[in-house]
Amino acid sequence: MISIRETIITDIDDIIRIHLSSFNKSHFTANFSPQMLHSYFECLLKSCPQSFIALSDDKIVGYVFGGLNPLEGVDHFIKKNFWKIILVFFKSPQFIKEKIVEKFFDTGFSIKDYKNIPTIYIIAVDPFFRLGIGTKLIENFEKRIRSENLFEYQLSVRKDNDKAIKFYENNGFYRTLTKRTSFCYNKSLK
Numbered sequence: 470m471i472s473i474r475e476t477i478i479t480d481i482d483d484i485i486r487i488h489l490s491s492f493n494k495s496h497f498t499a500n501f502s503p504q505m506l507h508s509y510f511e512c513l514l515k516s517c518p519q520s521f522i523a524l525s526d527d528k529i530v531g532y533v534f535g536g537l538n539p540l541e542g543v544d545h546f547i548k549k550n551f552w553k554i555i556l557v558f559f560k561s562p563q564f565i566k567e568k569i570v571e572k573f574f575d576t577g578f579s580i581k582d583y584k585n586i587p588t589i590y591i592i593a594v595d596p597f598f599r600l601g602i603g604t605k606l607i608e609n610f611e612k613r614i615r616s617e618n619l620f621e622y623q624l625s626v627r628k629d630n631d632k633a634i635k636f637y638e639n640n641g642f643y644r645t646l647t648k649r650t651s652f653c654y655n656k657s658l659k
């Protein structure tokens with residue numbers, strides 16, 4: 470049986486397990502060490518009060534991190550792990566170009582735009598449990614933001630992530646922006 474509850478800090482090791490089995494090495498954070506990922510999710514959790522995990526019986530099988538300003542957590546993580554992140558760039562230089570493009574050329578959706586509209590920053594489900602759990606996680610996220618009188622939210626997804634794009638479009642998201650590396654989506658709950 471699947472149940473959903475709020476994420477707590479002791480869930481992070483399981484979240485890392487799911488993260489590493491859900492994202493391949495073309496995803497920047499999948500190149501982080503487990504210790505860096507721990508710090509990453511710890512920082513995200515602090516800036517994402519609308520975060521949930523899915524449990525199948527007692528096993529954690531999915532997670533979603535969301536909040537009004539998730540990038541605050543990302544900024545904090547970068548400050549805490551600056552040199553370790555630089556080392557990841559040295560080991561995987563293909564990300565240097567990607568991050569320069571995102572930072573300087575993908576204008577139109579910046580840190581400022583994240584504020585005041587809740588954002589799903591990241592969502593993933595254990596590949597062996599992809600049977601409607603992603604949908605359940607976003608339903609819980611939506612229930613929470615509705616209870617806080619918030620009726621719209623946003624996210625962005627990489628252009629090459631066909632499975633996630635299909636998932637969002639099947640779940641009522643509409644595309645608001647096309648950037649060089651990603652698409653932005655919104656969903657209205659009214």
Ligand SMILES: CC(C)(COP(=O)(O)OP(=O)(O)OC[C@H]1O[C@@H](n2cnc3c(N)ncnc32)[C@H](O)[C@@H]1OP(=O)(O)O)[C@@H](O)C(=O)NCCC(=O)NCCS
Binds near residue numbers: 492591594595601604
């Ligand atoms: C994107 C993602 C989170 C979606 O989660 P999900 O659990 O796979 O999504 P769904 O809730 O749509 O469930 C998947 C399938 O189970 C089906 N399903 C729903 N309820 C079901 C049930 N009770 N029994 C069996 N199947 C069921 C759905 O119809 C769907 O089928 P489809 O893929 O043929 O449309 C997941 O694919 C994932 O983790 N991807 C990797 C990480 C990622 O890219 N994240 C997004 C970018 S941040």
